[in-house]
Amino acid sequence: MSKLGDLGARLHRGEIGYDFVKNRKIWYGISILITIVAIAGLAVRGLNMGIEFQGGAVFNTPKTSVSVSQAEEYAEDASGHDAIVQKLGNDTLRIQVAGIDTDRADQIKEELAKDLRLDPERLNAELVGPSWGDQIANKAWQGLGIFLVLVVIYLAIAFEWRMAVAAFVALIHDITITVGIYSLVGFEVTPGTVIGLLTILGYSLYDTVVVFDSLKEQTKDITKQTRWTYSDIANHSINSxxxxxxxxxxxxxxxxxxxxxxxxxxxxxxxxxxISLSLFVGLAAGAYSSIFIATPLVADLKEREPQMKALRKRVLAKRAQAATQGGLPDTPVTDDEGDEPEDAAPAVVGPRHQPASRNRGRGRPSGKRR
Incomplete structure (x- = not known):
């Protein structure tokens, strides 16, 4: 078995682990700081919306020796608007001018072809009306909103409302960071961006549900034992x-x-x-939120329940009693019948020391047995 596989097996068995839930305030602080930076960048710089959302024209040139900066200058002079020029394969250019009326597209095309020393017929133009761009933007937001609502409903039914709230917070966290990075970098927002955003939300949700499913399974009949608190089991679910x-x-x-x-x-x-930037940032943010945000937040919400508060008091009291009697604080605590509960979740424990029985050998006749 590889070292990584051995590490995963030991984490799953609870032989080793890191206390993610205990340090949740650190993760919350990091997330809040990153989110504030993302929102500030979005408020100051805004989003560079693509032609599909604003309306305008896209001109594709044949092979040309004109540089990107020169073509950008020609396009801005011809249209009176800011232009975005991208160099494609085979030395062709994609010139995008947003916010212009479609009625002026032919005039801009003629002037641009003249400046680029091209035949106007060889300059391919694609027009997008502003009303169509508004429809695309509205549909994108509606699709995102419907997705979030369905996610919350499903998680509330399949698990519980606290897990639904935690998953929703994690998804909003991922969206905010991804959109903020887009604003700071200045990349163009296109329908491909929306596709990438929805893709990473599904991925982030999948990662979160895997941990939630493990947590749900291990917390069955949790109040029937006094060995682990809800936070302990949540932490083991993350590690496993x-x-x-x-x-x-x-x-x-x-x-x-x-x-x-x-x-x-x-x-x-x-x-x-x-599409690649939204996927890259979203995948990283989704993995972070599923580990450091969603599950610790569920633990926070559950620990507020009266029965979980009572369970925590009993567990801490048992551990304090074991410590005062010279036992190990992490030694498993049995239930009231004296047996270790079957549904107790595995966790990080040390070697179990069985004390020698004081009655061993008492009453046995000395010498060899016959």
């Missing part, structure tokens, strides 16, 4: 699925990183940036 979450996230990030840094960066395929 930790290596799986890391593996799936890394494997998913590798091809997306190839699209973003190699395809969009070195090879100049700028159209890949819109």
């Amino acid at each position: 699925t930790l290596v799986r979450s890391i593996n799936t996230t890394v494997v998913a990030l590798l091809p997306v990183a190839g699209l973003l840094f190699i395809g969009g960066g070195f090879l100049g395929a700028g159209m890949l940036n819109d």
Whole structure:
């Protein structure tokens, strides 16, 4: 077995682990700080909405020796609006001018073809009306809203409302960070961005549900034992699925990183940036939120219940009693009948020391047995 596989097995058995729930305030603080930066960037810089959302025109040139900066200057002079120019394969250019009326598109095309020394017939123009762009934007927001509502309803039915709230907070966290990064970087927001955003939300939700399912299974009849608190079991659920979450996230990030840094960066395929950036940031944020936000938040909400508060008092009292009697604080505490409960969740424990019985050998005749 590999070292990573051995680590995952030991985490799953509870032989080792990290206390994520205990340090939840640190993770909450980091998330709040990143979210504030993302919201500030969004408020100051705004989003660079693509032609599909604003309306305008896109001009595709044949092979040309004109530089990107020069073509951008020509397009802005011809249209009177800001232009975005991307260099595609075979030295072709994609010139995007947003916010212009479709009636002026032919005039801009003529002037742009003249400046680029091209035949106007070879300059391909694609027009997008502003009303159509507004419809696309509204449909995107409606789709996102419906997705979030359905997610909350499903989790509330399949698990409980506290897990639904925690998953919703984690999803909002992922959306805010991804949108904020888009604003700070200045990448263009296109329908591909929306597709990538919905994709990473599904991925983040999958990672969260895996931990929730483990937590639900291990907390059955939790109040019938005095060995572990709800937070202890929640922490074990994170540790038992930790290596799986890391593996799936890394494997998913590798091809997306190839699209973003190699395809969009070195090879100049700028159209890949819109979807690859949302996938890259969203996958990383989703893995973080499922481990550091969603499950600790569930533990916080559950520990507020009266029965969980009572359970916590009993568990702490048992541990304090074991410590004063010279036992191990983490030694499993049995239930009232003296047997270890079957539904108790595994956790990080040390070696169990069985004290020698004081009655061993008492009453036995000395010498060899006959």
